[in-house]
Amino acid sequence: MSFKFQINTDIKFNRNKYLLAKADKYKPEIIHKTVFPKELVKLIKDKSQLDDVGIKKSNSIEQLTTMSFAKDDSFILDMGRHCVGKFQIHIEHVGSPMDAPLTLKIRFAEMPNEFKYNSDDYNGWLSKSWMQEELIHIDTLPVDLQLSRRYSFRYVEITVVDTSPKWSVQFSRPTVIAQSSVDKLKAIRPNFDDKELEQIYQVGLNTLHECMQDVFEDGPKRDRRLWLGDLRLQALANYTSFDNTNLVKRCLYLFAAMTAKDGRISANVFTNNEYIPDDTFMYDYGLFFISTLDDLLKHEFSQEILDDLYPIAKKQWEYDQKFITSEGKVILDEDYITFVDWSQDFDKTTSAQAITIYTLKQLINLAGLAKDSEKIRYQKQLEKLESYAKNKLFDKDKGFFISGPKKEINLASQAWMVLAHVLNDKENHLLMKKSKKELFPIKGIATPYMYHHVDQALFEAGLKDDAIKLMKEYWGKMISLGADTYWEAFEPEQPNFSPYGNAMVNSFCHAWSCTPVWLLHEYLN
């Protein structure tokens, strides 16, 4: 997840040392693996690949040490897999003595099309600082160049900006020290008797693996933050694959320890240097703290965690009361937006109502576990919320949930209402069948996050074949376009579209897109 900017520097935050100590207790040990490149590649025009950029082997990796590079020469290493880690390479000079420094430009790319763009041309709203490129001057050779920063990439392009006319350089031993808090070899790998689904599962597993670092990051290339909405989905996928519950606990404690004084939970926290809650708040993301906590305790119950975190979940719920009328209607607030999806082109009122119901049901479960007498009040509020949804938001004539003053019918509303189980199973089945008929093919949705909820709604409504078909069409399409890991954004109608105007800042390994791992376990196994 990453979203347009909110600036709220006046907000006062709690900083609960007891909860932060628990977050530290669950800090993972990072596992390092040495990765050697597979081969040297060159870019080729390939209309079947993203942005028409494909790759082709140019040399074996053994040949690299025999090649020498002078001014403007370059080569691309293919690591053979997506890596999150640090890069190193040995460099020597050949020819006359080194009469000038060596200047290198090193670029890292998750997808080949990133190399098509020039960072100087980028003028988007996301920080240019995310470009994974370095300009490096080396005063003396030979050197074991070890770049100190962490990058997220499969491909490394090294360009010799200049040597001098008297000498050139040779490269050897390119190596990546890749990192994750989980070991891919230890993941659960189910058998689906369907090669395509197995590949879809594997790429999801790769994505999750790369995003599981010191916390669940949204994207290891860019943002690198712990987002609550993304965490919820990553945690689910994690339970069925790596099953590292400690990392989920760590993340929940981080959110819990640094809530705003008014009870709101930040949409994300920074953990790169010190722990800092972001001044960004979103209605649905705040509620997903409840959801993530309930999912965790269902997967692995802990009285200690319930005792520590239920009060935080409850406080978030109490804060949200101002947006729920006595009639059970959820009111959108401009200053406390409901995300649902990146798109701003559909009405989100009914989605917000559904998400509120979805998470209240989980809160009620938690209240039961905590033996909280408020459970009764929550149940009564749930009835009102559901009743409002059924009576005021479901248009019986049209057979769809409507949203907002213009009574808009959109896919997000139907999907979320199905997930919230406001209607009964039979009605849900009909609703998704009708959605499939009238609201498909999906248009204008660019996030795997929203596609996930639609796909889950199909499964949930008993439309397993349609869910699998959509999964193959969406996640499978990314694979056919060259994905090793799933992307932050992908709109099948315009696959080459970058939300930032330059693929160099796209995140092609993004946590919220890993969910086939969970969906396939949950609904197929």
Next chain:
Amino acid sequence: MSFKFQINTDIKFNRNKYLLAKADKYKPEIIHKTVFPKELVKLIKDKSQLDDVGIKKSNSIEQLTTMSFAKDDSFILDMGRHCVGKFQIHIEHVGSPMDAPLTLKIRFAEMPNEFKYNSDDYNGWLSKSWMQEELIHIDTLPVDLQLSRRYSFRYVEITVVDTSPKWSVQFSRPTVIAQSSVDKLKAIRPNFDDKELEQIYQVGLNTLHECMQDVFEDGPKRDRRLWLGDLRLQALANYTSFDNTNLVKRCLYLFAAMTAKDGRISANVFTNNEYIPDDTFMYDYGLFFISTLDDLLKHEFSQEILDDLYPIAKKQWEYDQKFITSEGKVILDEDYITFVDWSQDFDKTTSAQAITIYTLKQLINLAGLAKDSEKIRYQKQLEKLESYAKNKLFDKDKGFFISGPKKEINLASQAWMVLAHVLNDKENHLLMKKSKKELFPIKGIATPYMYHHVDQALFEAGLKDDAIKLMKEYWGKMISLGADTYWEAFEPEQPNFSPYGNAMVNSFCHAWSCTPVWLLHEYLN
């Protein structure tokens, strides 16, 4: 010095451990001084300054910490003096949490006009790697940014390439750890009763100070090598100011330890990493080993150094015999060029004859000190060389030395013949007077190195006032154009000319231009 490329990778070199150990024995301790910036400046159009670029104070340095910088903002620090050293600055972020890395571009300049150019536009024959600019990504703030490389500069331009829209940065404590092997406060500073000359002397002293590092470097910004021809002049300027004879000894031992197997002394050696003799050889530079050794021993006699280095000097002389006919004529060789000056537009035959005579006289002195019986042979050869010069190269009708098959009359020939004292003092006086009348104003000479020899010839010929006038017109002109240190190249007829097509690779602090320090001592004190 730096010159067009020779590539001779097949040459075999000696590597005399005994002499290298002596070079190490004289390795200087580097003196570090902390320099704080004087003020913040901005560039202004100023036709009185080099390239029409001047500077003007924009803010006091105290104001820096109160300013904050966002995307595309920049500032320029004026250190108030030329520095060779390492730069550091403290950076904090202000605003929302740091949701992206910080990217900075940092450029270092000796002269303000360097900032006018863009490194991307550079397409000259010198390596682009000399550009003093860095692109730096910083993942976490606050940071005490300490750049690991050494730069040569007075001005530092810091541009914020990007933060994010949510935060900006503040800078504080910009500091340079400047370095030299000598202490400027301990230099001899004569009184000339002439403010202009005192300033000319001071800027020369600055230049020498900055170039005296682990060896005598030609330019601390670019090349950074120990060149033999430059060493000769720096050593002379050093004796009369800092008087660090150990550094001269170190440099002579370095050249002596790594001669080519055939006896030639490299035009320069690299000392940045390991000691490496360059595969560039020049007839006159080779001979200047004799000259530099003789100058040293005249200044401070050492039997040990004479014993160690006279054989090396002698071997260089013996190698050169193939270029001297039995008649006493020096023959130019395309593969072993005589430098004299950067310009390739004048004939260098007669200059080479004069330099041969100049250095042979010094070799004879060394042979005397070494009680070498070859001295007699050398004296006989000197007679032949002088006789050839007087009878064949001096055109009595024209009153000038002529050079080459086209009997060219050029200033370099007259100046070097005066310095070689081939004619008597009265004849020399007349020759330089005539040169002044007919060959001045000087045209087509772009190096302070050649100007030095002309100026010295004026002094040597008893034309002191003319020598001072030329010094003020040439070195004084650099000062009026903004120089703190003298430049590698300066052609008064076209002051904005860069020999490289981009001022960013010009060296504005270059050893061979420091010689007013010596000239003023030698001829005025």
